[in-house]
Amino acid sequence: MKRLDDIKKEFPIFERTINGKPLVYLDNASTTQKPRGVISALSDFYSLHNANIHRGIHALSEEATERYEQTRKTVARFINAEVPEEIVFTRNCTESINLVARTWGEMHIGRGDEIIVSALEHHANLVPWQVLCMQKKAKLLVIPLTSEHELDMAAYEKLLSKKTRMVCVTAQSNVLGVCPDLKDLIKKAHARKALVLVDGAQSVGHRRTNVQALDCDFFAFSAHKMLGPTGVGVLFGKYELLEDMPPFLVGGDMVTTVEQYRSFYREVPWRFEAGTPNIADVAAFRSAIEFLDEVGLDSIEAHDRELWQAAFTMLAANPRVRVLVSDACSATSVLPFVIEGVHPHDIATIFDSEGVAIRSGLHCAEPLHRRLCVPATARMSFYLYNTFQDIEMAEKALKKIFKIFSLTP
């Protein structure tokens, strides 16, 4: 079991300074830092096991295949998929969602059908459905938010109908940090015979995921937001659904027999993994999951919540600062705020001058910002290596903003 209180030292990046100050990394909703174990797994793969997978007869190819497929098993266990074959590797969460829109959507969506998305969605879980609906002359419906910025479940129930084919929803908003009640949402969709795709990018590294208990049909996420390498995405799909779907990209490695004028495709999930995949990063991803397991997702969830509450209290003590969510809502890990008279880009630049990395802008959720009636937001987001000291540094940066912009706190 790893202890959280001195975990920072397992992440080499925290040895460096930014603008002469120790790095305080509060941009975890964008991507997370990597522990030494993940970095060395990547280096070990290239130093010791590098070869192409699946068809090689030689030892290296077998080792590489073994490592690639072992991660599939580890991911399946991590999210409690029934079998590893329900796990498809992609490049990122966006590609995972596109895969479903382009294959399942291509097969099952027609004129007049309806797809429901939520107002919280990242562009990754909105644009693919916009495009699909435009191509198929289907209708895109949006679940609105309540005044507390939670999903309006009463409105959702009214949107559901016998025309609903798919509901696409985030497990946690990357802007507001709120977590919809997925179980309830999925149950209601299934009662109407609609499928549900969950964008788990923000939640999967922060709290337990159990795809069987959720009963979601698809669950998409990225490795890099959970200590893993960039360039690896995951799509979980129920086996019988994946089996029924046509291939996404076609070419090498996803075929059984290729004749001159036609081809036969491999079984699931390899049918969806055309060409040489990101073997080394997939192999190293396993170390990230093992690291999370050693810390324990329950500890991470509790730690996130404590930090979030401390940061919320720190920000809320300043009348100039407006936090966009209340501490009574489902928000955690992600904390969006604005300062009257200071644009979020200026906030982020001044935070950076104190070594504190935060995000500013629209966070790939432009329609959500329109609904919130703010041109942009600043966002702190926390993870297992953050400390209360990090929040003190953020407070110091905040005071500096007041000073530079001559604002009375």
Next chain:
Amino acid sequence: MDIYSETLLDHYNHPHHAGTLKRPDARSVKHNPLCGDTVSVDIAVTKQRTIGDIAFTGMGCALSQAGMSLLSDHSMGKTLDECVKMTSDTMDSLLGARVSPGRRSCADLGLTAVKDALIDLHQLP
């Protein structure tokens, strides 16, 4: 934090050439979709093909708004030819700092609007 100089903050809080022109010869609105900054610029051009007047409205960060204010001062009386040849370096020298790559689009927003407004006029004989 050298970028937030007193000059920059003064231009941000009290922008020069704020507003619109009644009869602009050229107009452009530029929007930075990454952060929601906007600048709308009106320009009046003299018979000698120089900038007779300039006015802007906008919303956004200190860099984009103060940058546009400084650029307005700088552009007054300049020829169209001089204006379309301005670059990011012009903005850096006006702001008195080298802008980081992440903030480049903020600093250059006004410059993009001015050049966009003038490009058609500049190409006229």
